[in-house]
Amino acid sequence: MQRRHLIGAASAWAAAWPLGGSADPLPFASPALPARIRASVDRVIDIGVCTRPFRLQGPRIESERLFGKTVVHHYGHGGSGWSLSWGSAAIGALPLIQATGERRIAVIGGGAIGLTTARVAQQAGLRVRLYARERPPEVASTHATGMWTPDSRLCALAAATPAFERRWEAMARHAFRSYQQLLGAPGSPIEWRDGHVLSDTPFDAPGAGDHGLPGEPEYPDLMDLIADLRPRSSPLRPDQHPFKVAHARRFTQMVFHIRPYQRMLVEDFLRDGGEWIQRDFQHARELATLPERTLVNCTGYGAKALFNDPLLIPVRGQTARLIPQPEVTDLLVYRGHNLVVVPRRDGLLVQAQDPQDFNNPDHKVVRALTDAAVQRLASLFA
Ligand SMILES: Cc1cc2nc3c(=O)[nH]c(=O)nc-3n(C[C@H](O)[C@H](O)[C@H](O)COP(=O)(O)OP(=O)(O)OC[C@H]3O[C@@H](n4cnc5c(N)ncnc54)[C@H](O)[C@@H]3O)c2cc1C
Known part of the structure; x- marks a missing residue:
């Protein structure tokens, strides 16, 4: 297993432009040029902050007896919550839920992990009641970028034992297949999109790219295990792209339109008999009052306070939305500058x-950070 010395929102970009991709420029002379992004700070319509629920040892997926109930913990998916969700729910949480023999269960939390765990349990024939303090779009998951990055800030290199890797691979492959089934769903919440990854230095130059944040561990390069699921990227000649950078590659990536996707999951959950109850648990012992005997803890970063998990590390992230431009369909990644753009509806x-x-658990918006990113984006267009 290789180390990942560089990250760019962890492995997202490695997923996007596997360097094992083609070394040859695109075979056609001039691929359709991407539409110009109107990047200016007065077009920012929303800024959100959320914390990735990261654990050095990887997500916590295990059950314990508490207050006379079985609590199946299912949280701590770092920067991979949306991407791994279906696989983590089906391969990690569901067997633990089914082992209790209960037909009615409670899921605590309605973010990426809670929603998909609830759906997987329903599909397995269980009745599910979901309790959560916030519902979409108020949940932290709403502020994710929306790319399929199943190993992004998921665990430290030291935790990537062969057993962990095998399990991760099974989950990632399951999640990938699940998402292919959702292509073409009403409102197209899941899509494959083309994009450009840009760099000031050659892609294979040692030390080039996005480095981790101060204090971050090294991450394992898990994406190597599922290289066959990723389309190959191709280098572009300067006349094949419009950007003011020295190096560019074209890649293809799966993206999530998070808001319509959340809406679809909630509607499917309610349609299949799910019940949603707004509830803020101040202390884990309040769970003893619930009628269900099997509870699935999908509280994300909330598990730090609720279950006193000292191993959860908040990795803050800030995302902003510019006024939609339906003509812009291409993703953009500017390597070495931590800049990522996902055109969503x-x-x-x-x-x-x-x-x-x-x-950093701080949820305050830092406007200057977004303005700098938007200005950097503007500088890419000649
Ligand atoms: C900037 C950024 C970009 C990201 N980009 C991507 C990406 O492109 N792809 C990807 O796969 N992942 C991405 N992620 C990671 C992803 O967002 C997380 O892994 C995911 O949101 C975790 O989901 P969750 O359901 O565990 O937590 P949450 O979304 O936080 O949901 C937790 C739920 O539990 C409830 N809850 C918590 N505490 C309590 C309590 N005490 N009582 C009652 N209810 C409670 C909350 O109300 C909520 O409903 C990104 C994250 C960030 C910060």
Whole structure:
């Protein structure tokens, strides 16, 4: 297993442009040029902050007896919550839920992990009641970038034992297959999109790219295990792209339109008999009052306070939306500058990362961070 010395929102970009991809420029002379992004700070319509629930040892997926109930813990998916969700629910949480023999269960939490765990349990024939303090779009998951990055800030290199890797691979492959089934769903919440990854230095130059935040561990390069699921990227000649950078590659990536996707999951859950109850648990012992005997804890970063988990590390992230431009369909990644743009129907999502974001639970918006990212984006267009 290789180390990942560089990250760019962890492995997202490695997923996007596997360097094992083609060394040859695209075979056609001039691929359709991407539409120009109107990148200016007065077009920012929303800025959100959320914390990735990161654990050095990887997500916590195990059950314990508490207050006369079985609590199946299912949280701590770092920067991979949306991407791994279906696999983590089906391969990690569901067997633990089924082992209790209960037909009615409670899921605590309605973010990426809670929603998909509830759906997987329903599909397995269980009745599910979901309790959560916030519902979409108020949940932290809403502010994710929306790319399929199943190993992004998921565990430290030291935790990637062969057993962990085998399990991760099974989950990632399951999640990938699940998402292919959702292509073409009403409102197209899941899509494959083309994009450009840009760099000032050659892609294979040692030390080039996005480095981790101060304090971050090294991450394992898990994406190597599922290289066959990723389309190959191709280098572009200067006349094949419109950007003011020295190096560019074209890649293809699966993206999530998070808001319509959340809506679809909630509607499917309610249609299949799910019940949603707004509830804020101040202390884990309040769970003893619930009628269900099997509870699945999908509280994400909330598990730190609720279950006193000292191992959960908040990795702050800030995403902004620019006024939607339906003509812009291509993703953009500017390597070495931590700049990522995902064109979604609810706006052009621009991610900004601050050097202080590792182990930072602060939810305050830093406007200057977004403005700098938008200005950097503007500078890419000649
Ligand atoms: C900037 C950024 C970009 C990201 N980009 C991506 C990406 O492109 N792809 C990807 O796969 N992942 C991405 N992620 C990671 C992803 O967002 C997380 O892994 C995911 O949101 C975790 O989901 P969750 O359901 O565990 O937590 P949450 O979304 O936080 O949901 C937790 C739920 O539990 C409830 N809850 C918590 N505490 C309590 C309590 N005490 N009582 C009652 N209810 C409670 C909350 O109300 C909520 O409903 C990104 C994260 C960030 C910060």
